[in-house]
Amino acid sequence: MMNLYDPRQPRERPPIQLSVVVPVYHGEDCLEELAAELALVREQLEQGGLVSLVEAILVDDGAVDGSARVMDALSQRFPWITAIHLSRNFGQHSATVAGILHSCGDWVATIDEDLQHHPKFLLPLLRHTVENGFDLVFAKPIHAVHESFVRDFSSKAVKQVTKLMTGNEHVTKFNSFRMIRGQIARAAASVATERTYFDVALTWFTDRIGLLPLPLKDRRYVAQRTSGYNLYSLARHALRLLLGCELKVLRAGALVGFATLLLSAVLSCVVVVQKFVYPETVDLAGWSSLIIAVLFSGGLLASLLGVCLEYLSVLVLRTLGRPTYYVVDRSKDALLCSELSREKQAA
């Protein structure tokens, strides 16, 4: 029997709601523990009364083990856990997008299935986000996550190269442990296509992005040296990251082309003046003209190619879902911030 209307009944939910999204691919052994940890955090938050973990959305991304069954059992046991089953393996970003589009929280946290992103860090992450006026905070691993030089170094290297080529300073912050303002998370998830790198999509909606150093460790990789990613999928992941960003290096190439074109025009003026005013200074006829012709044609091609690529970039970004603008409501932050500060002082 459903509850009937009782206006005297107080609102049972605090004003700030937190959703947790967990893409699941290989989590049969970890999900029980994860749910227990989330339940613990949920209980603690309920006691505080300020933030409520309203839902944990487990997204079965075509899991290769018995995760789907465990997820269903968990959703039966805990009403705040929702299990979503994707029809096949679409990848971690697509699964995250699917989970976020099912969420309703004021804030959305995304974590991995294997407890490398421990739920106990959710509140510190939220506190850091709100206190600093961020819309998005990534966890920053204090130590090497995989304890593998090649894996950790290549990950950092790809991000650094991408940062250099694109000028997107946030690329190096990207991590799958995120705390995102719910509106922005859902907006970015709405525009994301299968080719969109989700973190890049988030940067289209906000530049209030922060980092919080946390002890993160990929325990499964460290213990078993196995991962859901192989070399090919990592390379594809890196390519998607690169293509999702605006390539500033192309713009630089176009500028060099324009500069070369300009230089060839100036040099041709110099050569013409020299030919007619100071013909005696010309030692070798034809050489200067040849260089100018090469410079002119090269500069012209580079600049035209740059313009074409700029057009292409606009189309690609449009296809990937980059918005013209987005309106956000941060009015609840002040309340949350003051309450969190009060709580901190009391503690």
Add this chain to the structure above:
Amino acid sequence: MMLLRSNTAHESAPHCVGVLGLGLIGRAVVESLQKRGYVPVRSQKLTWDSPPRLREELREVGDPTLGDSACEFIWCAGRAGFAATDAETSRELGTFETVLEWAESIAAKSVERQVGFSMMSSAGGLYEGQQRVDEQSPCRPCRPYGRLKLHQERRLRESPKLSQRRIFRPSSVYGWLRSDQRKGLIPTLIHNGLRNQETSFDGSFNTLRDYVWVGDVAEIVVRSLFPKHDDTPTNSTRFIASGQPSSIFQIKQLVEATIGRRLQLKFVSQASNALDTTFSANCVRDNGPLTDMSVAIRRIAADFSSNGVSLELRRPHITIKRECLT
């Protein structure tokens, strides 16, 4: 009102079904019944905004069931919308009570006769501003419309003469756009988008709602008339929602991608309808898989296309079989 009858219906299913109100949901219910072999046998125009006149009309209709042992009335009527005033809702409550009394009088004619009554309530009206609503969430209507639905539900539950009392609480229902119906958000967006017209919103970009396709609503309602087990509860209340909240921004993206045009939107700054209302996926699990919103949006857009509006869809059209109403 439309009366449908089936001679081939399952033993536990009603042989006669009266659909009260042929708006968006009512028509879809009729179509769904027709797919299950019900044939429309009578159509009766009723005066919904005047309970005394309605009472008179229903008295003239008499017993439309022709002595069928099992019949069902499905209330899909209602002109009052979210913005309805107290006066409008009290008039509508009077209409509902008149119809219910009529159904009760038919049920009272014979003890053996099984007369059921299903009503379409409104989850949005009852739980406005609440998030992750489930069976345990208390109803807290914020406006006359929600209070009307609550009163209607109570009135139905307290009706002892009816053998079955089913209450359905659909969330935000969307479907085809017809000139004689209230326009929902999604068809309006498509309609205005195709005509390069501006659409005004009483809400914000981020307002979260749970949208459900009218075909799914009708299917769930009609499916409930065919119980799998004999121990069907006399009173049942059911949410019809997708369990997936969607923001206006998300819908805007979907519609733009489908019709291939940019939408012109205007948000009313003093929004009175901007509260998020969402439903837990766990409480709507029994509804089965529902139509994906992107598919439904393409269906509506394709319907526009077939009705003479120039539209280039990016993907192949989805043909919808719709049987004609008699």
